[in-house]
Amino acid sequence: MRFLSGLFFSYFLLFPTVWAQQENAQPFAEWLAELRVEAEEKGISADILDQVFAALEPNPRVIELDRKQPEFTQTYQQYLTARLSPIRIQRGQEKMVEYRDAFARVAAEKKVQPRFIAAIWGIETNYGATPGNMSVVQSLATLAYDPRRAGYFRNELLNALRILTEGHIPVADMKGSWAGAMGQPQFMPSSFNDYAQDFDGDGRRDIWLTEIDVFASIAHYLKRYGWRDDMTWGREVLLPANFAELEEGLKQTEEPKSCQRALRSHTRQLSLAEWQDLGVRRLNGDDLPDADFQASLVRPAGAAGSAYLTYDNFRAILRYNCSNFYALGVGHLADRLR
Numbered sequence: 001m002r003f004l005s006g007l008f009f010s011y012f013l014l015f016p017t018v019w020a021q022q023e024n025a026q027p028f029a030e031w032l033a034e035l036r037v038e039a040e041e042k043g044i045s046a047d048i049l050d051q052v053f054a055a056l057e058p059n060p061r062v063i064e065l066d067r068k069q070p071e072f073t074q075t076y077q078q079y080l081t082a083r084l085s086p087i088r089i090q091r092g093q094e095k096m097v098e099y100r101d102a103f104a105r106v107a108a109e110k111k112v113q114p115r116f117i118a119a120i121w122g123i124e125t126n127y128g129a130t131p132g133n134m135s136v137v138q139s140l141a142t143l144a145y146d147p148r149r150a151g152y153f154r155n156e157l158l159n160a161l162r163i164l165t166e167g168h169i170p171v172a173d174m175k176g177s178w179a180g181a182m183g184q185p186q187f188m189p190s191s192f193n194d195y196a197q198d199f200d201g202d203g204r205r206d207i208w209l210t211e212i213d214v215f216a217s218i219a220h221y222l223k224r225y226g227w228r229d230d231m232t233w234g235r236e237v238l239l240p241a242n243f244a245e246l247e248e249g250l251k252q253t254e255e256p257k258s259c260q261r262a263l264r265s266h267t268r269q270l271s272l273a274e275w276q277d278l279g280v281r282r283l284n285g286d287d288l289p290d291a292d293f294q295a296s297l298v299r300p301a302g303a304a305g306s307a308y309l310t311y312d313n314f315r316a317i318l319r320y321n322c323s324n325f326y327a328l329g330v331g332h333l334a335d336r337l338r
Helices: 002-014 016-023 028-041 046-053 060-066 076-083 086-098 100-110 114-125 136-145 147-165 189-195 211-224 243-250 272-277 312-320 324-336
Strands: 234-238 294-298 307-310
Touching (some): 046 147, 060 136, 076 324, 086 100, 086 114, 086 324, 100 114, 114 211, 114 324, 136 147, 147 189
Antiparallel strands (some): 234 307, 294 307
C-alpha cells in the first residue's frame, strides 16, 4: 500500500495538470489568464505578475495537506500533547526573557498580555523557527483553483499580489505554510493588510524578520477582536455530579455570530456567578473568580473529557484560528508561560 500510495503521489508531482483537470473543468492556464486580467484591473504590477505567474502550476501536496488538517484528524489530547511539549514551553520561557523589553513595550500600547502573544507565536511557528518554506503564491493559486474554497483563496491570492506590488517583501522571499499563511505570526495576506504593524517605525510591516513587528501584529489582531488585558482565556473546571441533568437548559438558543464551527459545541454564555450557583468550581475545588465575566462551557473531548469555561478572550483567539483545539492550545501554553 505504501508503494502504491507513493506511486500515486509521484504521478501527481509529474503531472499536476491531471489533478487539476480532475478537480476543475477549466484548464489551469485559462484560469490563470482570467486571474491576471482581474489582478491588473485591481492595480497589481505587471512586472510582479510576470515574475509570479512564470511556470506557475498547482501543487498537489497543498491539496493533500488541506484535506488532513490536524484540527480535524487528531484527537484533542493528541493535538494538545503535540503543542505543549516541554521543549516548546522551555523555549517560550526563554524567548519571553530574551525579548522582555519588546513584549513590555507592545503590551503597554496594545493592552495584550505578553504570554498570550508568545503563545500564539509559539504555536504558529515555534517562536519564528518554522515559518514555512512553500511559495505563498503557488499555495494560494492551488487552493484558489481547487473548487472547495475557491472564492476565499482567490481573494487571498489577490491580497498576496498586492503585498508584493507594495514592496513589503521580495517575490522570492514570500514563503509560508501550505495554506498561504506568512511570516512568524502566520498571517494570511488579508490579515497582513488589515492588522500587520510597523511598530519600530522603519516603514515596513515586517512580520518575517522583525520580532517587535511580529509581537505588535499579533497583539493588534487580538485587540481588534475585543481582547481585554484584565481577563484570561478561561479555565478548566470541575462539574457538579448532576451536570447531565442541567445540560439541556444550557444549550444555545441562537447561532453564534462568529466562528460557528467552534462555538456550536459550547453552551450558552452565563455569568461566573451563575456557573457558581450551578455547582461549577475551579479544578482544585475552590469557588470560581468573583469577576463580572461571561463564560460558555465546552468539552472538546466529549462528555467524559475535560470541561472548560471560556471567556470573551477565548473568542478573540478563535478569530485567529476558528478551532477549539487551537484556542485551548494557546490558552494552555500561555498559562505555562505565565
